[in-house]
Amino acid sequence: MPELPEVETVARMLREGALPLVGRTIRSAEVLWPREVASPTPRTFARRIAGSRVQSVGRYGKYLLIGLSSASDGADGLSLLVHLRMSGRLEVVSCSAAFTPHARLVWLLDDDLALRFEDARKFGRVWLVDDPAEVIGKLGPDALAITLEEFVLRLRTRRGTLKPLLLDQTFIAGIGNIYADEALHLARLHPLRTADSLSEDEALRLYAAIRQVLLEGIAANGASFDWVYPGGRFQENFKVYGRTGQRCPTCDSPIRRITVTQRSTHFCPACQPLAG
DNA sequence: GGGCATGTTAGCAC
DNA sequence: TGTGCTAACATGCC
Numbered sequence: 001m002p003e004l005p006e007v008e009t010v011a012r013m014l015r016e017g018a019l020p021l022v023g024r025t026i027r028s029a030e031v032l033w034p035r036e037v038a039s040p041t042p043r044t045f046a047r048r049i050a051g052s053r054v055q056s057v058g059r060y061g062k063y064l065l066i067g068l069s070s071a072s073d074g075a076d077g078l079s080l081l082v083h084l085r086m087s088g089r090l091e092v093v094s095c096s097a098a099f100t101p102h103a104r105l106v107w108l109l110d111d112d113l114a115l116r117f118e119d120a121r122k123f124g125r126v127w128l129v130d131d132p133a134e135v136i137g138k139l140g141p142d143a144l145a146i147t148l149e150e151f152v153l154r155l156r157t158r159r160g161t162l163k164p165l166l167l168d169q170t171f172i173a174g175i176g177n178i179y180a181d182e183a184l185h186l187a188r189l190h191p192l193r194t195a196d197s198l199s200e201d202e203a204l205r206l207y208a209a210i211r212q213v214l215l216e217g218i219a220a221n222g223a224s225f226d227w228v229y230p231g232g233r234f235q236e237n238f239k240v241y242g243r244t245g246q247r248c249p250t251c252d253s254p255i256r257r258i259t260v261t262q263r264s265t266h267f268c269p270a271c272q273p274l275a276g
Numbered sequence: 277g278g279g280c281a282t283g284t285t286a287g288c289a290c
Numbered sequence: 291t292g293t294g295c296t297a298a299c300a301t302g303c304c
Contacts, residue, residue, distance in 0.1 A: 002282035085283050
């Protein structure tokens with residue numbers, strides 16, 4: 001579940017779902033598709049994680065952060081990071097649950113449970129590190145943690161086009177193609193506007209719109225609209241994303257689709273004028 | 277079969 | 291340095 005609200009939904013499931021991960025002991029790990037283990041080597045990955053206990057499940061941007069402690073000496077510090085990329089799924093299941101064709105990593109837990117990472121497109125990545133900063137250290141502030149003041153300050157250091165800027169995880173972490181389009185529509189800003197062209201009011205609108213669409217996404221358990229994910233309902237609230245040619249809910253104009261830095265981009269030409 | 281897909285990165289040019 | 295373009299990664303759906 002690729003963007004911030006979908007990743008947050010996974011984190012909550014792993015913390016508070018029917019089969020919580022927190023508190024479980026990881027007995028062993030099996031790597032079925034080695035390329036998805038970014039570091040260390042798959043063999044070292046499996047050896048180091050065996051016997052550890054899950055202390056916490058968190059999220060930063062689109063990354064899941066799973067805090068571990070060593071079962072033998074109680075030492076904290078090891079972190080398992082997971083990025084779902086385009087099609088990754090992470091869930092705790094009974095060991096007897098049938099495997100899907102896309103299982104890439106399996107962690108055997110206590111009580112005959114297993115944590116499974118499934119990923120049709122094989123873009124997902126996992127890391128086992130002493131310090132999460134090794135992986136997420138270059139990211140910008142989390143899109144839901146950043147303050148208005150910080151957002152405006154960062155915006156003032158940039159000149160580029162809004163759409164790719166929102167997708168730049170080193171600028172702000174967590175926004176993807178869907179929520180970028182939805183936030184720009186809510187803020188009434190054309191995706192090709194540039195950061196240095198925004199008035200104070202427009203910057204404030206953008207900040208508020210980002211928060212609103214992300215929080216609404218989380219409240220709906222994220223979005224799910226192709227064969228990959230079940231569960232979320234936010235796709236029912238899309239105003240522009242994937243609605244090319246359909247009516248803008250605000251003004252009834254037809255939604256347009258353009259391509260911006262290789263990503264499909266949806267907007268309402270009436271609500272989001274480029275000039276004026 | 278071509279086009280498309282919720283993401284990221286490397287290499288390159290200006 | 292910032293910005294942006296292209297290709298690549300791998301698979302599946304329509």
